[in-house]
Amino acid sequence: MPTFRTLDDADLAGKRVLVRVDLNVPMDGGRVTDDTRIQAILPTIRAITGAGGKAILLAHFGRPKGQRDASQSLAPVVPALAESLGQDVAFADDCVGEPAAKAIAALPAGGVLVLENTRFHAGEEKNAADFVQQLAALGDIYVNDAFSAAHRAHASTEGLAHQLPAFAGRSMQSELDALTHALEAPKRPVLAVVGGAKVSSKLELLGNLTAKVDVLVIGGGMANTFLAAQGLNVGKSLCEHDLAPTAREIMAEASAKGCQIVLPVDVVVAKTFAANAPHRVVPVDQVADDEMILDAGPATIELVKAKLKTVKTVVWNGPFGAFELVPFDAATVAIAQAVAQRTAGGHLLSVAGGGDTVAALNHAGAAEDFSYVSTAGGAFLEWLEGKALPGVEALRR
Numbered sequence: 001m002p003t004f005r006t007l008d009d010a011d012l013a014g015k016r017v018l019v020r021v022d023l024n025v026p027m028d029g030g031r032v033t034d035d036t037r038i039q040a041i042l043p044t045i046r047a048i049t050g051a052g053g054k055a056i057l058l059a060h061f062g063r064p065k066g067q068r069d070a071s072q073s074l075a076p077v078v079p080a081l082a083e084s085l086g087q088d089v090a091f092a093d094d095c096v097g098e099p100a101a102k103a104i105a106a107l108p109a110g111g112v113l114v115l116e117n118t119r120f121h122a123g124e125e126k127n128a129a130d131f132v133q134q135l136a137a138l139g140d141i142y143v144n145d146a147f148s149a150a151h152r153a154h155a156s157t158e159g160l161a162h163q164l165p166a167f168a169g170r171s172m173q174s175e176l177d178a179l180t181h182a183l184e185a186p187k188r189p190v191l192a193v194v195g196g197a198k199v200s201s202k203l204e205l206l207g208n209l210t211a212k213v214d215v216l217v218i219g220g221g222m223a224n225t226f227l228a229a230q231g232l233n234v235g236k237s238l239c240e241h242d243l244a245p246t247a248r249e250i251m252a253e254a255s256a257k258g259c260q261i262v263l264p265v266d267v268v269v270a271k272t273f274a275a276n277a278p279h280r281v282v283p284v285d286q287v288a289d290d291e292m293i294l295d296a297g298p299a300t301i302e303l304v305k306a307k308l309k310t311v312k313t314v315v316w317n318g319p320f321g322a323f324e325l326v327p328f329d330a331a332t333v334a335i336a337q338a339v340a341q342r343t344a345g346g347h348l349l350s351v352a353g354g355g356d357t358v359a360a361l362n363h364a365g366a367a368e369d370f371s372y373v374s375t376a377g378g379a380f381l382e383w384l385e386g387k388a389l390p391g392v393e394a395l396r397r
């Protein structure tokens with residue numbers, strides 16, 4: 001039995017179903033410019049309406065800080081949702097009180113209603129008991145389909161789950177399945193690729209991964225800090241020299257826990273941080289004082305590819321080099337494609353997410369072949385850090 005209650009466990013017919021979704025979509029001039037988040041919630045809405053329930057959507061938009069702010073209304077998102085769904089979508093200009101209650105009463109079974117921005121009320125972010133009660137009064141069932149907001153214990157992401165029978169929506173369910181298979185109960189060995197700019201922003205993540213994975217491949221700017229910590233000259237590379245002792249601690253912890261750390265063995269260096277800057281490939285111990293490391297070299301790519309052949313699960317966060325600048329995207333692209341190919345070949349389960357990772361994998365043309373790419377950002381990172389996400393915990397059986 002899955003660890004989480006899902007829509008398969010819910011009796012939806014004739015019910016008022018309060019669904020927490022992510023409608024925090026990018027907008028320009030009142031129009032939705034990227035509908036990825038809308039597409040993600042359609043299966044949940046259709047499951048509810050198809051079963052004869054009323055789908056009543058709760059969401060935040062922007063950061064109105066507990067006050068009504070017309071510029072952060074969810075109203076402009078409604079036409080885009082209706083178009084994607086292929087059905088009318090009603091709107092209530094408050095998420096609690098009379099406007100919400102009236103709109104819900106008027107909504108037919110199988111209908112869809114969007115309630116105004118939950119963050120127009122200070123009680124949302126405070127998870128205030130009276131606000132939770134006001135929301136709970138509007139529904140019979142609570143469904144959370146917003147993994148991206150699950151790291152916050154707000155009224156609509158956590159509080160409500162304790163007041164109404166609570167279930168994971170379809171997109172939440174896919175995310176939880178992917179995450180569970182990647183780190184909680186993975187097929188071993190597990191390899192993690194961690195790249196990106198700085199060690200300081202990923203300390204907790206590295207600490208958690210050394211305890212959970214068998215091989216930890218470190219790339220990107222953060223690898224420079226590890227190389228410097230081993231006494232190597234990294235020239236004028238992005239490097240947090242003050243974190244050398246921390247990097248050494250992480251390496252010692254990893255070795256104590258049986259986690260193998262893989263660092264670049266060769267690097268691509270340039271004298272300026274710019275696309276197409278003149279560059280050369282050198283072993284890691286031959287970086288000159290006036291050079292900076294912008295990518296991992298071909299020997300490192302081969303080394304990582306060889307490691308990939310020894311594992312059954314891959315977790316990925318962060319680019320392997322300065323991937324926005326051609327040709328310093330080469331290692332990110334080659335390694336992402338290798339993971340994608342082994343996944344498509346049925347050899348690997350691969351889960352990626354957080355920050356620039358989605359952009360990097362899209363740039364590599366690799367995202368589609370990964371088993372799962374999370375667009376959740378902060379929630380995905382907190383999960384990689386081993387933190388319990390309040391919105392997820394509230395859905396456990």
Ligand code: AMP
Nearest residue numbers: 196197220221293294318321322323355
């Ligand atoms: P993060 O948000 O921590 O995942 O970092 C992503 C950023 O790290 C991207 O903008 C990359 O360009 C940058 N990055 C990766 N490797 C390097 C490097 N060797 N030198 C400078 N920046 C890098």
